[in-house]
Amino acid sequence: MNANSDQRGVADEALTERHGDNLYPLQFEANFGEDELVLDVPAGVWNPTPHGVHLGIVLAGLDFAGQHVLELGTGCGLHAILLARHGARRLTLTEIDDAPLANARHNLGKHGCDCPVDYVVADWTHVPGGPYDTLVTNPPFAKSGKRYRRYFIDTLILDAHKLVRPGGRLVFVQSGMADVQRSIALMGENGMHVRILGETDGPFRDYYAEDEAYLLEMASIPGAYDVRDGERFERLIVFEATLPSD
Numbered sequence: 325m326n327a328n329s330d331q332r333g334v335a336d337e338a339l340t341e342r343h344g345d346n347l348y349p350l351q352f353e354a355n356f357g358e359d360e361l362v363l364d365v366p367a368g369v370w371n372p373t374p375h376g377v378h379l380g381i382v383l384a385g386l387d388f389a390g391q392h393v394l395e396l397g398t399g400c401g402l403h404a405i406l407l408a409r410h411g412a413r414r415l416t417l418t419e420i421d422d423a424p425l426a427n428a429r430h431n432l433g434k435h436g437c438d439c440p441v442d443y444v445v446a447d448w449t450h451v452p453g454g455p456y457d458t459l460v461t462n463p464p465f466a467k468s469g470k471r472y473r474r475y476f477i478d479t480l481i482l483d484a485h486k487l488v489r490p491g492g493r494l495v496f497v498q499s500g501m502a503d504v505q506r507s508i509a510l511m512g513e514n515g516m517h518v519r520i521l522g523e524t525d526g527p528f529r530d531y532y533a534e535d536e537a538y539l540l541e542m543a544s545i546p547g548a549y550d551v552r553d554g555e556r557f558e559r560l561i562v563f564e565a566t567l568p569s570d
């Protein structure tokens with residue numbers, strides 16, 4: 325499924341400020357199909373980017389009825405609200421510390437979500453409980469803080485079997501800059517059945533230009549981005565990976 329242009333138009337308006345450390349305070353408004361969200365994002369919590377918006381548009385077209393869904397790195401709770409509105413029976417939301425979880429709780433309450441939610445501080449895939457029916461995430465990449473930038477994507481794929489039940493699924497967004505071929509190969513090597521649920525592009529974030537080494541690294545990834553009228557756009561892909569059922 326591709327993002328429809330009306331939805332993208334509304335989301336793009338909300339994304340005009342794209343600079344800095346991406347942790348500045350913001351009221352973020354966007355439509356995801358029928359779902360209109362107005363999120364309060366305080367300083368220190370990740371501002372939704374085109375990656376998260378694209379994932380949200382795809383999630384708004386899916387059905388999570390009866391599922392216990394785990395979201396890693398929920399940030400302001402944008403995807404959690406959509407998961408709750410699209411049938412999730414229970415949510416487990418993780419973050420690296422308490423502040424984003426408190427913000428996600430606030431935004432879920434503000435949007436009238438009443439499905440049961442567990443808010444858990446956990447370091448990436450080291451999450452207690454499960455197995456979950458579906459794992460959803462927009463993993464850190466450009467600002468992963470790791471020398472090996474794909475750390476969060478690779479560990480997500482490698483550890484998925486510890487968190488997701490056999491036959492359950494992983495739904496995540498990644499940039500073309502994070503090497504799409506490598507993700508597809510790794511999911512295949514782990515016996516997952518892979519589908520692309522949505523593909524679009526988004527303008528480069530201003531903070532990319534602040535890191536010359538990052539730009540050079542990205543220029544070496546085939547198909548990572550496009551240049552149109554002098555502006556660079558990255559590919560954004562939402563994957564669904566279904567785990568083997570045995």
Ligand SMILES: C[S@@+](CC[C@H](N)C(=O)[O-])C[C@H]1O[C@@H](n2cnc3c(N)ncnc32)[C@H](O)[C@@H]1O
Nearest residue numbers: 370372376397398399419420447448462463464
């Ligand atoms: C790309 S942001 C996505 C946030 C939100 N889901 C969205 O799309 O707007 C990645 C999130 O992962 C969180 N994060 C970073 N390192 C983490 C870790 N080791 N364990 C759990 N979450 C982490 C960040 O705080 C951030 O909120």
